[in-house]
Amino acid sequence: MSSLDMELTVNGRAVKRPAKARMRLLDFLRDELNLTGTKEGCGAGECGTCSVFVDGKLVKSCLMPAAKANGATIETVEGLAKRGGLTYLQQAFHKTGASQCGYCIPGMVMAATGALRENPHAGLDEIKERLGGNICRCTGYSKIFEAVELARDVMNGALPVTALDGPGAGASYIGNNVRRLDAPSKVTGALKYAGDMVMPGMLHMQVLRSPVAHALIKSIDISEAEAMPGVECVITADDVPGEDGFGVFVHDQPIMARGRVRYVGEAIAAVAAVDVETAMAALGKIKVEYENLPAVFDAEAAMASGAPVLHDYAPDNIVKHIPIRKGDVEAGFADAELVVEQSYETQPVEHAYLEPEAGLAYVDHDGVVTVISPSQNITHHRHMLAKIIDRPINKVRFIMSPVGGGFGGKEDMIYQGMLALAAMKSGLPVRLVFTREESIISTAKRHPARITYKMGLKNDGRITAVEFRMISDGGAYGLSTEGVMRKAAILSCGPYDIANVKIDTHGVYTNNTPSGAFRTFGAMQAQFATESHLDICAGKLGLDPFEIRRVNMMRSGASTHTKQKLGSVSLGLALEAAEKASGWESGPSVARGGVRGDLGRAGNREPCTLGARIRTSHDVDTKEDIA
Amino acid sequence: MLNCDQYLMPETLEEALAQWVGAPEGSRLLAGGTDILPWAREGRAGHMHLPAIIDISRVKELHGYDVVDGRVRLGANLVFQRFLTSESLRHHLPCMPHCAVWFADDQIREQATLVGNIVNASPAADGTPAIFAMNGTVEIARLDGGSVARRSVAIGDFITGPGGTTLEAGEILTAVACDSMAGYGGAFEKVGQRRSLVISVVCAVGLVKLSPDKKTFADVRLAMGGIGPVPIRLDAVEAFLKGQPVSRKSILAAVKTAGDLVRSRTRREYRSEVIRGFIERAVEDALADCGVALLPPEMKEAVHVVT
Ligand SMILES: Cc1cc2nc3c(=O)[nH]c(=O)nc-3n(C[C@H](O)[C@H](O)[C@H](O)COP(=O)(O)OP(=O)(O)OC[C@H]3O[C@@H](n4cnc5c(N)ncnc54)[C@H](O)[C@@H]3O)c2cc1C
Numbered sequence: 061m062s063s064l065d066m067e068l069t070v071n072g073r074a075v076k077r078p079a080k081a082r083m084r085l086l087d088f089l090r091d092e093l094n095l096t097g098t099k100e101g102c103g104a105g106e107c108g109t110c111s112v113f114v115d116g117k118l119v120k121s122c123l124m125p126a127a128k129a130n131g132a133t134i135e136t137v138e139g140l141a142k143r144g145g146l147t148y149l150q151q152a153f154h155k156t157g158a159s160q161c162g163y164c165i166p167g168m169v170m171a172a173t174g175a176l177r178e179n180p181h182a183g184l185d186e187i188k189e190r191l192g193g194n195i196c197r198c199t200g201y202s203k204i205f206e207a208v209e210l211a212r213d214v215m216n217g218a219l220p221v222t223a224l225d226g227p228g229a230g231a232s233y234i235g236n237n238v239r240r241l242d243a244p245s246k247v248t249g250a251l252k253y254a255g256d257m258v259m260p261g262m263l264h265m266q267v268l269r270s271p272v273a274h275a276l277i278k279s280i281d282i283s284e285a286e287a288m289p290g291v292e293c294v295i296t297a298d299d300v301p302g303e304d305g306f307g308v309f310v311h312d313q314p315i316m317a318r319g320r321v322r323y324v325g326e327a328i329a330a331v332a333a334v335d336v337e338t339a340m341a342a343l344g345k346i347k348v349e350y351e352n353l354p355a356v357f358d359a360e361a362a363m364a365s366g367a368p369v370l371h372d373y374a375p376d377n378i379v380k381h382i383p384i385r386k387g388d389v390e391a392g393f394a395d396a397e398l399v400v401e402q403s404y405e406t407q408p409v410e411h412a413y414l415e416p417e418a419g420l421a422y423v424d425h426d427g428v429v430t431v432i433s434p435s436q437n438i439t440h441h442r443h444m445l446a447k448i449i450d451r452p453i454n455k456v457r458f459i460m461s462p463v464g465g466g467f468g469g470k471e472d473m474i475y476q477g478m479l480a481l482a483a484m485k486s487g488l489p490v491r492l493v494f495t496r497e498e499s500i501i502s503t504a505k506r507h508p509a510r511i512t513y514k515m516g517l518k519n520d521g522r523i524t525a526v527e528f529r530m531i532s533d534g535g536a537y538g539l540s541t542e543g544v545m546r547k548a549a550i551l552s553c554g555p556y557d558i559a560n561v562k563i564d565t566h567g568v569y570t571n572n573t574p575s576g577a578f579r580t581f582g583a584m585q586a587q588f589a590t591e592s593h594l595d596i597c598a599g600k601l602g603l604d605p606f607e608i609r610r611v612n613m614m615r616s617g618a619s620t621h622t623k624q625k626l627g628s629v630s631l632g633l634a635l636e637a638a639e640k641a642s643g644w645e646s647g648p649s650v651a652r653g654g655v656r657g658d659l660g661r662a663g664n665r666e667p668c669t670l671g672a673r674i675r676t677s678h679d680v681d682t683k684e685d686i687a
Numbered sequence: 688m689l690n691c692d693q694y695l696m697p698e699t700l701e702e703a704l705a706q707w708v709g710a711p712e713g714s715r716l717l718a719g720g721t722d723i724l725p726w727a728r729e730g731r732a733g734h735m736h737l738p739a740i741i742d743i744s745r746v747k748e749l750h751g752y753d754v755v756d757g758r759v760r761l762g763a764n765l766v767f768q769r770f771l772t773s774e775s776l777r778h779h780l781p782c783m784p785h786c787a788v789w790f791a792d793d794q795i796r797e798q799a800t801l802v803g804n805i806v807n808a809s810p811a812a813d814g815t816p817a818i819f820a821m822n823g824t825v826e827i828a829r830l831d832g833g834s835v836a837r838r839s840v841a842i843g844d845f846i847t848g849p850g851g852t853t854l855e856a857g858e859i860l861t862a863v864a865c866d867s868m869a870g871y872g873g874a875f876e877k878v879g880q881r882r883s884l885v886i887s888v889v890c891a892v893g894l895v896k897l898s899p900d901k902k903t904f905a906d907v908r909l910a911m912g913g914i915g916p917v918p919i920r921l922d923a924v925e926a927f928l929k930g931q932p933v934s935r936k937s938i939l940a941a942v943k944t945a946g947d948l949v950r951s952r953t954r955r956e957y958r959s960e961v962i963r964g965f966i967e968r969a970v971e972d973a974l975a976d977c978g979v980a981l982l983p984p985e986m987k988e989a990v991h992v993v994t
């Protein structure tokens with residue numbers, strides 16, 4: 061393996077040391093110089109968590125072979141401010157609350173710094189454009205843009221430096237903008253996420269994943285991989301000492317495939333080695349014999365009789381069915397003046413938190429198996445792991461590292477078990493950092509749903525009955541499916557007072573990537589159907605969409621379909637505010653299309669156009685020649 | 688992961704050519720690396736261990752650009768960001784700032800070369816149609832005996848299909864030459880799944896020169912990418928518009944001369960609808976760049992949807 065002698069300047073200091081040929085500038089900064097403020101969100105140029113200045117130009121360090129930086133002057137997020145200080149921009153990020161999970165923030169700070177260096181007077185459109193290569197999954201960007209504009213104005217003297225001071229909580233935290241305590245560590249890149257952590261002697265893990273969706277594993281031969289120099293251990297399901305199985309509700313998923321694999325991307329074996337390349341090379345030496353089984357990729361097909369069965373305990377492939385019955389739907393439909401039936405479909409969605417899964421495990425001096433990871437559910441994980449590794453609970457410890465975005469996707473103990481097993485088997489600390497591809501292929505998605513909706517209404521818009529049936533693809537393992545189905549059922553008909561409902565939600569096993577928790581936990585799919593359906597019904601009845609909602613909305617004192625009494629309901633206020641803020645022109649929305657008068661108002665969202673910096677200012681004479 | 692036995696950074700063209708011709712099978716040239724690094728990842732080519740990577744970004748002969756006799760010669764190391772930051776390139780290549788601003792993002796544009804974009808020969812490449820529209824040729828060098836031999840090829844002959852070019856073993860592309868389009872208005876249209884960092888589903892480039900009284904089209908250049916294996920020049924539309932009065936009517940009539948241009952196997956219907964709108968928009972945006980706006984900006988989206 062060739063290496064390259066690097067001589068460069070990093071954050072004002074001369075650096076001289078070799079880089080491996082495979083290293084990108086990102087690896088050199090993180091692994092050789094321990095400058096972990098520069099992050100790897102995707103490794104493919106898409107996210108901007110790795111942005112650094114090379115000879116004054118902002119670049120994505122994941123796309124730059126380290127050799128290209130030889131002789132260059134590098135500036136990373138750690139070098140922007142004097143140690144212990146914050147630049148105006150960093151202070152502005154702190155002030156406006158621009159950092160949430162923080163994983164994108166060092167890159168954002170770099171991109172914003174670059175934008176204002178290129179054009180100290182950049183307007184909002186240009187700022188947006190110049191930050192276009194950096195993705196944030198938490199903030200919705202508003203606070204970030206606010207921060208950049210604030211810093212710009214302070215740097216230009218348009219605002220006093222005191223504009224960066226925080227207001228503080230004063231007498232109360234309620235009603236005051238309180239600055240986030242963790243913001244300085246995020247805007248400077250000082251905060252260590254699991255993938256940034258190192259321990260002496262630490263091994264690196266790589267995971268062998270299934271290329272097939274459904275198969276029996278006839279054999280796994282790890283002997284050649286285990287014999288490789290640099291490989292400390294190889295683990296498979298055979299290394300699990302206790303009762304294997306995890307999940308948020310039903311514990312149906314083994315740490316690694318046990319005799320049978322149920323989805324593409326499922327972990328089969330894992331290698332812990334002295335470095336990532338060795339671990340990766342060892343994966344290629346593991347021989348797995350599969351015997352393919354018929355697979356099922358559609359939830360409805362999986363419910364049909366004769367479909368391949370994924371788990372013996374669920375011969376009908378149903379993870380969970382939640383029925384709700386209230387009133388008499390048949391009578392409700394009979395009473396209706398209009399009955400509308402329609403089906404809706406939603407797709408699986410990846411959480412795409414900027415921080416790919418990562419963890420570090422070790423067995424401490426007291427024999428406590430310790431796992432550091434951005435787990436959203438550490439107590440549950442700890443209990444499950446204790447059973448799986450057959451240790452008393454006081455010998456299992458979970459430490460929650462900062463979560464670089466979770467959105468429900470880090471509730472599943474999808475890799476922590478492998479880390480624990482490898483640390484136990486090797487006696488050394490072991491770290492695993494997912495690539496973005498690995499994160500996408502192997503971790504849970506939002507449940508895709510197919511919803512059939514039948515609604516009966518009176519001509520004035522009052523809903524007389526609803527029949528709601530949702531079939532949701534839970535994928536190969538249960539994870540959060542049970543809870544998601546429950547929530548979807550509870551919230552299925554939205555905040556509307558309906559006397560007669562018949563609701564069924566079904567979570568179904570298939571050989572797809574497992575579905576799991578994701579913000580709104582099942583409500584989003586149901587709401588998409590309900591709100592779309594109401595719009596369609598309003599159109600058919602010639603009613604204003606606000607009107608149909610007002611007619612049916614729950615009011616204070618209402619009780620939900622699951623008999624929860626609601627003390628106060630603010631839906632009426634919310635509708636009123638939305639109607640006012642949008643400048644809504646009342647009337648049925650279907651009738652007017654492009655001629656409605658409330659489009660293109662100030663405050664409406666405009667389509668995005670690029671090129672703010674090149675838009676010519678010279679006068680253009682407009683001809684009214686519209687043929 | 689992209690690994691290699693040898694990472695070479697030649698500083699002269701001779702050195703680069705010698706290393707390249709002597710490199711073991713499977714070695715690669717690398718300019719900005721923005722195509723090659725993502726290529727060597729899971730789901731695409733996978734982890735790669737190459738015998739040698741020859742990084743040409745420090746070869747001095749490949750830097751910079753010049754303008755001679757109405758032709759602009761762009762060195763192989765020229766990165767996309769220069770189309771935005773160089774006054775002179777903006778003047779001579781008025782469609783390129785628009786192309787560049789839609790290309791990847793500011794950071795990638797500091798690395799990504801026009802030549803890498805052309806050699807990569809993706810049907811979705813944004814740079815290639817623009818060069819096509821400007822009668823571009825590529826200049827190619829190789830070692831012949833001890834000296835550097837050169838040839839040049841028209842861009843339309845150079846790209847043969849997705850990933851395919853007529854580049855031969857041991858050859859390095861040294862420059863791209865194209866017409867200076869000073870005095871033209873330029874435009875670039877692009878549609879993909881989002882706005883920043885997006886690969887084109889369809890892209891179009893337009894260049895318009897007006898008669899001195901600004902009433903007729905003196906010259907029009909149009910090319911499109913993303914609609915087939917190679918980019919295309921819209922000869923029929925260009926020929927039709929030349930000499931026509933500047934009006935929406937002319938443009939709409941010109942669109943009809945385009946015929947069925949979609950060669951892609953996927954999303955054919957969508958693409959042909961986009962093509963129609965993009966021809967209109969490319970011409971109108973290029974006109975606006977010349978100072979003649981046929982439509983107020985707020986009407987643009989609406990008109991192109993309903994016609
Ligand atoms: C996040 C992201 C966004 C992107 N967005 C866009 C976009 O919007 N539009 C678009 O068109 N592309 C886009 N790309 C693709 C890529 O950036 C471009 O194709 C770029 O122009 C490639 O140039 P490079 O210098 O980085 O090429 P490299 O990756 O270095 O090389 C590309 C190919 O060209 C060959 N090559 C390079 N130079 C020479 C030479 N002088 N002679 C012979 N062969 C040579 C290389 O061997 C290789 O095969 C994007 C890429 C990423 C990662």
Ligand code: FES
Pocket residue numbers: 099100101102103104105106107108109110111120121122123
């Ligand atoms: S852009 Fe470099 S890690 Fe995502």
Ligand code: FES
Pocket residue numbers: 158159160161162163164165195196197198199414464465
């Ligand atoms: S704060 Fe931006 S991704 Fe979390």
